[in-house]
Amino acid sequence: MKISCEIAEDLLPLYLEDTCSKDSRAALEEHLQGCPACRAKLERMGRPLPEVQGADAPRLADYGRKVRRRRRQTAVLVLVITVSAAFLLALTGLTVREMRRPVHVPTVEEGTWNLTAEDLETTAAAVDGYVLYTNYAQIQVTVCSEAGGAVLLRDAASGSMIQTAEVEGGTDSCTFTMLTSARRYIVDCGDIDGGAAVTVSEGRSFWRSLGEVLRDLVRL
Ligand SMILES: [Zn+2]
Structure with missing residues (x-):
């Protein structure tokens, strides 16, 4: 279909935006x-006219669509990564805070070592002289010894x-678990x-504190 330069000029913006109909596109091309003259106009309007035959033009439009799709995918990916990184950072921050939180340091009776407030540093010979609160x-x-050996946990009352x-x-550690703040050890x-x-x-520990943070999050 033959079209005039005037009609071609009208179609150029639509062509550039890739919004004209197939027939208009074919006629314009x-x-x-x-x-x-119109080729020069198209060039001035922003996109250099590719030196292609009519048959290659749809492929070119395809290419444009692909580029736009890839850009959208990249943007979404960047967004997802940013949000995930922010979430992980926040979670790590909360966990470290949880680890250091002076968890409502309770007052304990005199003569009892409050592990919530302070670690106890002593020797193997002296450690059983302390009544412990957790x-x-x-x-x-944590014991730093040459040969290692058994570590016992006793009830302080009985x-x-x-x-x-x-x-x-x-240097090696062992952990006694499932204890209670009601007893002394x-x-x-x-x-x-x-x-x-x-x-x-x-x-x-980091992981245990992370568990506490996640449990709090679930409870919210
Ligand atoms: Zn023309």
């Missing part, structure tokens, strides 16, 4: 093949044994070399 349902014992664990030579390093350095703490 046919016109452009034979009209340097508000974290667990007690972690002296009866609650749990036992083993530590290896070098004594850690006994029994057969471990008396001079060995012993650290007793609630053993707040």
